[in-house]
Amino acid sequence: MADVASLAVAEPAAALRQRCPDAKAAPAAPPAQLKESETTENMQPKNKMGKLQGFAGTVDGSFFKQPPWVDTSMPPGMTSQAPQINGKKVLRNYLNLNFLVYSPNLVWLSVALFDYFVFPYDLEAAKTWASNWIAFRFFANFLIVFGYFGFWHVTLYFLEWGKRPFNPNRAYKISKVVHNMFYTFLGVLQWTLWEAVFMHCLATGRMPYVTDAESFGTSWGLFRFVLTCGLVAIWRDMHFYFAHRFIHIKFLYKYVHSLHHRNTDVEPFSGLCMHPIEHLLYFACCGPALYVYASPFCFMWFGVHLLISPAASHSGYEDNFQSDQFHYLHHRFFECNYGTGGIPYDKWFGTFRDSLDVNTKVYKGAHVASADNKMDSKSAAAADTKATLKGSLKLDQVMYNALCYMLFPVMVAGASLKLHGLDSISIPGYVSNAQIMAFMMSAGPLLVGITLLGMTSRRPFANPRLTFLYPFHKEKLLGAFGFNASISFLVTAVPVYHLSHMLLSEPGEAVYFSLYGGR
Numbered sequence: 001m002a003d004v005a006s007l008a009v010a011e012p013a014a015a016l017r018q019r020c021p022d023a024k025a026a027p028a029a030p031p032a033q034l035k036e037s038e039t040t041e042n043m044q045p046k047n048k049m050g051k052l053q054g055f056a057g058t059v060d061g062s063f064f065k066q067p068p069w070v071d072t073s074m075p076p077g078m079t080s081q082a083p084q085i086n087g088k089k090v091l092r093n094y095l096n097l098n099f100l101v102y103s104p105n106l107v108w109l110s111v112a113l114f115d116y117f118v119f120p121y122d123l124e125a126a127k128t129w130a131s132n133w134i135a136f137r138f139f140a141n142f143l144i145v146f147g148y149f150g151f152w153h154v155t156l157y158f159l160e161w162g163k164r165p166f167n168p169n170r171a172y173k174i175s176k177v178v179h180n181m182f183y184t185f186l187g188v189l190q191w192t193l194w195e196a197v198f199m200h201c202l203a204t205g206r207m208p209y210v211t212d213a214e215s216f217g218t219s220w221g222l223f224r225f226v227l228t229c230g231l232v233a234i235w236r237d238m239h240f241y242f243a244h245r246f247i248h249i250k251f252l253y254k255y256v257h258s259l260h261h262r263n264t265d266v267e268p269f270s271g272l273c274m275h276p277i278e279h280l281l282y283f284a285c286c287g288p289a290l291y292v293y294a295s296p297f298c299f300m301w302f303g304v305h306l307l308i309s310p311a312a313s314h315s316g317y318e319d320n321f322q323s324d325q326f327h328y329l330h331h332r333f334f335e336c337n338y339g340t341g342g343i344p345y346d347k348w349f350g351t352f353r354d355s356l357d358v359n360t361k362v363y364k365g366a367h368v369a370s371a372d373n374k375m376d377s378k379s380a381a382a383a384d385t386k387a388t389l390k391g392s393l394k395l396d397q398v399m400y401n402a403l404c405y406m407l408f409p410v411m412v413a414g415a416s417l418k419l420h421g422l423d424s425i426s427i428p429g430y431v432s433n434a435q436i437m438a439f440m441m442s443a444g445p446l447l448v449g450i451t452l453l454g455m456t457s458r459r460p461f462a463n464p465r466l467t468f469l470y471p472f473h474k475e476k477l478l479g480a481f482g483f484n485a486s487i488s489f490l491v492t493a494v495p496v497y498h499l500s501h502m503l504l505s506e507p508g509e510a511v512y513f514s515l516y517g518g519r
């Protein structure tokens, strides 16, 4: 098998340039520091495209060009991204709407609007459980996801419209693509279930909601609709960091997120290739549609963003729409760049890595090359071979899966359908059935992970922080760790709790009513 991981980053840049077919004759000097005005986050109008430069995430009007800050005399992935990740312009980008108009968000919003008007939620049908309206939503989600992911996969890997792969020596492995597509399919299936639960709750009065007549018939309604278009994208950017960092904590990484990291060299379908519990915590991003603004469009826009935004960011190429060196480095080196290139959380918490240069001075995290922690291209290629459906699981992983994504969801579904007395499990006067089931569904995957990790570790309590909290074991519990973990828990497990609770509660008892009162 050819070397499928990224270029040997420990090699000198000159040697790398020789192996990179697209690199121009290389100057010996490092890339010039870029001006702030050349960041991808804020592509200012310039050259022949005028004010349209950067529109909808394009470069010179194309979906297949590298961002302006990339030095093409360097091999792909070797330009330092440090000047881009400064955070100074984040607020301004939000206020002048560049984050929406001069960004891939505009493409995804168009897809969401298409979805909303062409495949609308049928809330009348959703009053009762039936396969037809759920199948309709599954069809819409499948079409959008596999159409969009398929576009990037075909254009880059078959038509070769991208010219600068981060790893020019990669070999195309069909087993890896099938593996990634399988878990992407599970993601589509699960999001359809989220939609079904949400639609059923709206349709049966378990939650009041904003109707289309309200959204499009009043100026206040229209204002809120337009506001939603932007706020969903902003919340996604914030949520991703906290959800992602959370699943890097050892007890979740081992049983959940390591599946996404089977790809050290990514391709589009690896974007949504996640363990079902990762899908669960990631989809919890739609929390604001449960607590703040219960609008069917808001919920669907969250769904479209969650489903398709990981495609091009996992392209494996430097010169295409949503080029994402930032996240490519995360797959290559694991414990860095948990967020996005937007809000610079990673810079603030010392986990920012700027390029494929393994010896960068920018990175301040705990994951560094050592005798037992190999970060060379050979080790990355060996890890990449794990992305296959043929791999076998250890007993504790089988137990985790059997409990967390088989037993728990089945029990919640059984209670909802009032099967086998599952709806009667409760502690009368203290804890309701809805509370027990919702707790199991949301906190269960965390508690089972901690328990199984403890049972399978050698002397787990000799250094419990290392055992359970790696790679954040050195952080202060009442500091960086506590801050991050608390927010992560609130934005991942808590929405899962409330959605499950709402499904199993009588109309008028869901969280929305607790927050705002009335029915």
Ligand SMILES: [Zn+2]
Pocket: 244, 248, 257, 260, 261, 330
């Ligand atoms: Zn990760």
Ligand SMILES: [Zn+2]
Pocket: 260, 270, 271, 314, 327, 331
């Ligand atoms: Zn990823």
